[in-house]
Amino acid sequence: xxxxxxxxxxxxxxxxxxxxxxIESRRDVRDEFLPKPIPEGVLRRxxxxxxxxxxxxxxxxxxxxxxxxxxxxQAIKQLxxxxxxxxxxxxxxxxRELYSNLKLEGILKAPLNxxxxxxxxxxxxxxxxRTHQKNMDLYSTVCAVQNLWLAxxxxxxxxxxxxxxxxEEMKNALNIPPTIDIIAYLCLGxxxxxxxxxxxxxxxxxxxxxxxxxxxxxxxNTRHD
Amino acid sequence: xxxxxxxxxxxxxxxxxxxxxxIESRRDVRDEFLPKPIPEGVLRRxxxxxxxxxxxxxxxxxxxxxxxxxxxxQAIKQLxxxxxxxxxxxxxxxxRELYSNLKLEGILKAPLNxxxxxxxxxxxxxxxxRTHQKNMDLYSTVCAVQNLWLAxxxxxxxxxxxxxxxxEEMKNALNIPPTIDIIAYLCLGxxxxxxxxxxxxxxxxxxxxxxxxxxxxxxxNTRHD
Numbered sequence: 001x002x003x004x005x006x007x008x009x010x011x012x013x014x015x016x017x018x019x020x021x022x023i024e025s026r027r028d029v030r031d032e033f034l035p036k037p038i039p040e041g042v043l044r045r046x047x048x049x050x051x052x053x054x055x056x057x058x059x060x061x062x063x064x065x066x067x068x069x070x071x072x073x074q075a076i077k078q079l080x081x082x083x084x085x086x087x088x089x090x091x092x093x094x095x096r097e098l099y100s101n102l103k104l105e106g107i108l109k110a111p112l113n114x115x116x117x118x119x120x121x122x123x124x125x126x127x128x129x130r131t132h133q134k135n136m137d138l139y140s141t142v143c144a145v146q147n148l149w150l151a152x153x154x155x156x157x158x159x160x161x162x163x164x165x166x167x168e169e170m171k172n173a174l175n176i177p178p179t180i181d182i183i184a185y186l187c188l189g190x191x192x193x194x195x196x197x198x199x200x201x202x203x204x205x206x207x208x209x210x211x212x213x214x215x216x217x218x219x220x221n222t223r224h225d
Numbered sequence: 226x227x228x229x230x231x232x233x234x235x236x237x238x239x240x241x242x243x244x245x246x247x248i249e250s251r252r253d254v255r256d257e258f259l260p261k262p263i264p265e266g267v268l269r270r271x272x273x274x275x276x277x278x279x280x281x282x283x284x285x286x287x288x289x290x291x292x293x294x295x296x297x298x299q300a301i302k303q304l305x306x307x308x309x310x311x312x313x314x315x316x317x318x319x320x321r322e323l324y325s326n327l328k329l330e331g332i333l334k335a336p337l338n339x340x341x342x343x344x345x346x347x348x349x350x351x352x353x354x355r356t357h358q359k360n361m362d363l364y365s366t367v368c369a370v371q372n373l374w375l376a377x378x379x380x381x382x383x384x385x386x387x388x389x390x391x392x393e394e395m396k397n398a399l400n401i402p403p404t405i406d407i408i409a410y411l412c413l414g415x416x417x418x419x420x421x422x423x424x425x426x427x428x429x430x431x432x433x434x435x436x437x438x439x440x441x442x443x444x445x446n447t448r449h450d
């Protein structure tokens with residue numbers, strides 16, 4: 001292993017197109033999970049991809065809790081159901097009606113759930129790159145989530161990110177210590193069908209923004225053209 | 226465009242291997258940037274990849290501020306230099322000596338810098354999926370950063386994430402309103418050489434963890450074997 005930078009592998013158009021197709025066709029999956037189990041070797045590749053995420057000061061603050069047992073998933077599903085009722089009440093009229101008809105999780109249907117956490121003390125108090133941006137360790141963990149999500153899609157496995165629960169209740173259910181933050185609760189399973197656009201857009205919840213409106217040149221709110 | 230889930234593109238071993246090689250060879254780049262400009266078409270593809278990230282409630286809370294002018298980059302570099310002196314003092318003895326010899330940014334060397342922000346009010350007060358996890362909008366923006374990073378690597382472009390600055394000073398420099406959060410300041414440029422392992426490991430700052438130690442089964446701290 002060289003101690004100086006080495007000539008890199010140059011990716012070609014085919015590599016690049018594979019990545020762009022994976023990114024383009026990645027969806028947040030709630031209902032399309034197939035019961036087929038995920039082989040251990042495939043799961044290992046997906047977790048390796050997550051573990052290769054960038055992390056501030058090489059902190060690698062993540063852990064992966066694998067949840068496969070029906071009983072465990074049932075307990076989590078109850079936490080979701082309770083929180084989802086609360087969330088639904090935040091909307092009014094037609095929006096509440098629409099919300100209550102959305103399926104927002106696949107906890108029981110997905111053969112595997114993964115809770116990804118962040119240990120904010122993993123490398124001690126002082127971490128290179130986190131002195132001024134305290135959230136960098138949380139963000140590193142999210143990079144691992146996104147690596148995992150894309151790796152799963154490349155394995156023809158769908159992922160759904162569930163964020164509707166009380167963190168303290170989830171910590172109790174999974175025996176997670178108070179000093180550890182939950183970043184993501186993910187549902188994973190093979191898929192053979194997916195929506196072609198984000199499900200929330202298909203179902204009339206919201207529309208995607210035009211990228212052009214979101215790009216500035218040189219400083220905030222300054223357009224190129 | 227179908228309103229129901231459709232048969233998906235199945236990725237094959239070659240697509241999957243391309244993604245894994247991109248993830249494996251992605252580095253946080255500080256000094257290997259080449260001066261060659263990034264064509265607008267390539268930049269557009271990279272930003273499209275970022276814009277296709279998952280986001281809570283289809284919030285898409287991100288903006289991309291492109292910084293290309295020498296004068297603008299010089300101003301940012303000054304913010305970094307000031308903060309980096311402060312950060313260096315957090316370490317003592319040999320660690321401080323080692324820190325002071327690390328190159329931690331490529332602001333001037335990289336032909337393009339991109340500041341990625343999060344507008345926490347983009348879809349109003351109530352956002353589907355953010356009622357219980359308030360950070361979900363920040364995390365969505367980090368997913369966009371990671372998509373961008375992998376897309377850049379597939380285009381043979383390196384990315385370095387700079388987190389050593391005072392957020393308020395960066396906001397002033399880029400005219401970013403108080404209600405907007407800065408998530409990432411990135412340096413981008415073509416590369417033909419990279420380290421084969423994380424630079425912080427090569428330079429003796431820290432070692433990577435073994436993935437096996439980070440995986441639990443069913444609940445926190447419970448091992449499979």
